Amino acid sequence: MASAPVSLDDFEQHARKILPPSVFGYYYSGADAEWTLDRNKRAYDSLLIRPRILVDVETVTTATTILGQKIASPICVAPTAFHGMAHDDAEKATARACASLKTCYTLATYSNTNMEDAYAAAKEKTKKQDPLHWFQLYVEQDREATKQLVQRAERAGYKALVITVDRPRLGRRLADLRNAFKLPKHLTLANFAVDESRSGAGAYAGGAIDASLSWKDIEWFKSITKLPIVIKGIFRGEDAKLAAKAGVDGIIVSNHGGRQLDGCPATLEVLPEIVNAVKGTKVEVYVDGGIRKGTDVFKAMALGARAVFLGRPIVYGLAYQGEAGVRQVLSLISYEFRLAMSLAGCTDINKITSDYIIPAEELSLAKSYAKYYPKTATPKL
C-alpha cells in the first residue's frame, strides 16, 4: 500500500492485490449471484444518522459488556476459517491482536491453529487476564467428536460456545468452484487429527456437517457444557423466540456474510424483528455482515444490537501485517465509531437509540417536499 490504510476498504484493496486469486476469492466471495453479500453492505447506506448538536462530547463512552464481561468497544471478531492462508502466524496472530485490545475473538472450528494454542497465544499477550475468546462450533455427524471439541474448548478457557446453524450444507460460492479452491497443502484443520478428508478440497467441504441438527439438540449441548450458548445464523423473530425458549444466552443475527442462502435480506434489515422478538428475555442480540465503518456500528447499535462482529476485514488485516494488521483494523473502526458518536452528539453507548436514525426512504425529497410544501403554488401571471 502506498500510504497507511485509512479505511477498512483499503485493507480489502491491499488483500486483493497481494493474495493469490483463489485465496482472495475464497475470503471475498458470497454465494451464487452475491446478491445478499452486496445487500448486507448497502443496507447500511440506506439508513441515515440524524445528529444532535451542541452536546458536550468531551467524554464519550464506548465500553459495554457481552455475556456479563467487559469489552472496550462493541466491535468483536466473527469466526472465519483458514487464517493460515492470510499469514503464517494464522489464528495465533488474530488471537493475540484481539487479546491485546480486549476484544472478543471467536475462533472457528476450521482453524489452522488448534484451539489450545490459539488461546495460549492470547493469554501470553494479556499476561494474567483471561482473554474473552469464544469458540465457534460446526456440529458434525460424529457427535462424540463434537462433544470432545466442546469439552476441549471449555477446558482451554473459551468463554462461550457459538453454534453455527446456517450451514447444514455448504453454499455455492462460484469463485471457489471456478478456482477449484482447496486448502493449501502445508495447512491443516488443526482441531482435528490429521486425516485425508481434512486436507485440501476435503477441508474446504468441511467435515461431515450434521444436516439433521434441530432445536432438540440445543438441550443436548446444555447437558454437555456449562459454557453460555450463542446461536449464530438466526434470521427470523419466530426462531429468536424458540432460541430464548431453549435457554440460549445470545444470538448472532447473521447470513454468514452472504455465503449461504443468496436472496435473503441484509442482516440489518431483520435485526429489529429479532431484537423485538426477545425483548424482556436475557438473550443478547449481536449482528454481523457488511460492517465496514464506524457509522455502520452506530447504526447497528441504534437498531438494538448489543455488539457487532467483523468477518472479512479481520482476514484482510491479517494479510496486511499479521497481528499488527488485525490490531490496525480493529483500532481504526473503533476510532471511527467513537468519532461517529461524537459527531452525532451521543456520549454514551447505552444512549444510541433509534431516535438518531431514519431510513433514507422516509427522508426522500418527495416526502419532505410533500410534508413542508403541501400545495403546489400556481404562479400568478
Ligand SMILES: Cc1cc2nc3c(=O)[nH]c(=O)nc-3n(C[C@H](O)[C@H](O)[C@H](O)COP(=O)(O)O)c2cc1C
Ligand atoms: C472467509 C470466511 C470464512 C468464514 N468461516 C466461517 C466459519 O468457519 N464459521 C462460521 O460460523 N462462519 C464463518 N464465516 C462467516 C462469518 O463468521 C461472518 O458471519 C461473516 O463473515 C460476516 O460478514 P462480513 O464478512 O461481511 O463481516 C466465514 C466468513 C468468511 C468471509
Ligand SMILES: CCCCC(=O)C(=O)O
Ligand atoms: C468449508 C469452510 C467452512 C468455513 C465457512 O463457513 C465459510 O467458508 O463460510
